[in-house]
Amino acid sequence: MDGAEQARQYADGDFSATDQAVIDRIAFLFPAGLGERVVDLGCGPGNISFRLASRHPTSVVLGLDGAQAMLAIAEAKLRSEPAWPNLSFQLARLPCPDLPGACFSTVVSNSLLHHLHDPMVLWKSVRQLGATGAAVYVKDLRRPDSEAAVQALLAAHLAGAPPLLERDYLHSLRAAFTQEEVQEQLEQAGLSGLEVRALEDRYLEIAGRLV
Numbered sequence: 469m470d471g472a473e474q475a476r477q478y479a480d481g482d483f484s485a486t487d488q489a490v491i492d493r494i495a496f497l498f499p500a501g502l503g504e505r506v507v508d509l510g511c512g513p514g515n516i517s518f519r520l521a522s523r524h525p526t527s528v529v530l531g532l533d534g535a536q537a538m539l540a541i542a543e544a545k546l547r548s549e550p551a552w553p554n555l556s557f558q559l560a561r562l563p564c565p566d567l568p569g570a571c572f573s574t575v576v577s578n579s580l581l582h583h584l585h586d587p588m589v590l591w592k593s594v595r596q597l598g599a600t601g602a603a604v605y606v607k608d609l610r611r612p613d614s615e616a617a618v619q620a621l622l623a624a625h626l627a628g629a630p631p632l633l634e635r636d637y638l639h640s641l642r643a644a645f646t647q648e649e650v651q652e653q654l655e656q657a658g659l660s661g662l663e664v665r666a667l668e669d670r671y672l673e674i675a676g677r678l679v
């Protein structure tokens with residue numbers, strides 16, 4: 469998703485319902501709030517970061533992404549609407565050992581995991597960036613167990629979408645992990661405070677606190 473055209477198509481997509489569901493779910497799981505510093509890993513054009521900053525005005529939100537084209541869209545929105553004193557973006561491709569360690573009270577990531585060649589990059593980054601006790605919320609697609617199930621999800625959720633988005637979605641479903649695979653990843657990363665759950669017909673959510 470590094471190209472400008474791909475970033476523009478992604479940013480133009482209407483993910484408002486699923487994005488808002490992430491924000492509502494985080495608020496439900498962590499009713500006491502997100503603490504002082506929130507990081508959104510693989511923030512893309514900032515869909516989740518903007519909503520987090522708005523919902524949690526006393527938290528400072530940092531969106532990190534490895535693609536300049538995505539961040540350019542996020543930064544343009546940040547500049548055009550001068551009401552985001554608690555939000556900023558930073559170019560960072562994970563793994564990124566230069567990022568400050570253990571300083572975030574909440575680590576969020578939506579739709580990044582299946583983009584990583586090595587999924588442990590995400591879990592090691594969560595561990596690197598989150599303070600002890602940090603809230604963690606990660607959501608991603610769940611890999612269907614057959615090609616027929618992949619096609620059924622495509623028909624159910626992406627009918628009529630632009631071809632590039634449709635192609636990306638197919639690729640994403642096939643690249644996503646199963647609940648069992650993510651459970652193994654969490655064990656390997658020593659993230660015993662996090663739990664993975666299947667959500668709806670196509671998602672996984674991983675939530676909990678760093679211990």
Ligand SMILES: C[S@@+](CC[C@H](N)C(=O)[O-])C[C@H]1O[C@@H](n2cnc3c(N)ncnc32)[C@H](O)[C@@H]1O
Pocket residue numbers: 469470509510511512513514515516532533534535538560561562563577578579580583584
């Ligand atoms: C599907 S988009 C999700 C964007 C955003 N989280 C959202 O919910 O709209 C995936 C994003 O992950 C970013 N990404 C992929 N690999 C990355 C890496 N190793 N480090 C940082 N960002 C990465 C891509 O540039 C892209 O913006």
